[in-house]
Amino acid sequence: MEDQVVEYMIFEEFECNAITFLHENTLDILLTSKYIPKSIYWLAQRLRVKALDKFSRSDALLRTARVVRQDREWLDIMGLSDQILGQLIAHSGAEIRRQFQF
Secondary structure, eight states: OOHHHHHHIIIIIIHHHHHHHTSHHHHHHHHHTTSSOHHHHHHHHHHHHHHHHHHHHOOGGGOSHHHHHHOHHHHHHHHHHHHHHHHHHHHHTHHHHHHHTO
16 A cells, blocks of 8 residues: 555544544444444453553654564554454455445
């Protein structure tokens, strides 16, 4: 993936949306409505904490695709995201595959 796309997806889309979409209230609604299992709920909470902490400590010079691809904390965040996506696919099957075009 091109650097500009990575930077946009993480520092524009994900940073803005992580606060709302991964908020405990939102996750509670998804869990109680059975849209997600408890395992995704806990992974998403961990992802939110780690991502918001990383965003709060990153200065403008470190907001690059190169840093994201090499930094241990960013790699952990990406790993959590991959785990969540894998579980969502297992939990929701074909619907998720259609949305993400797998």
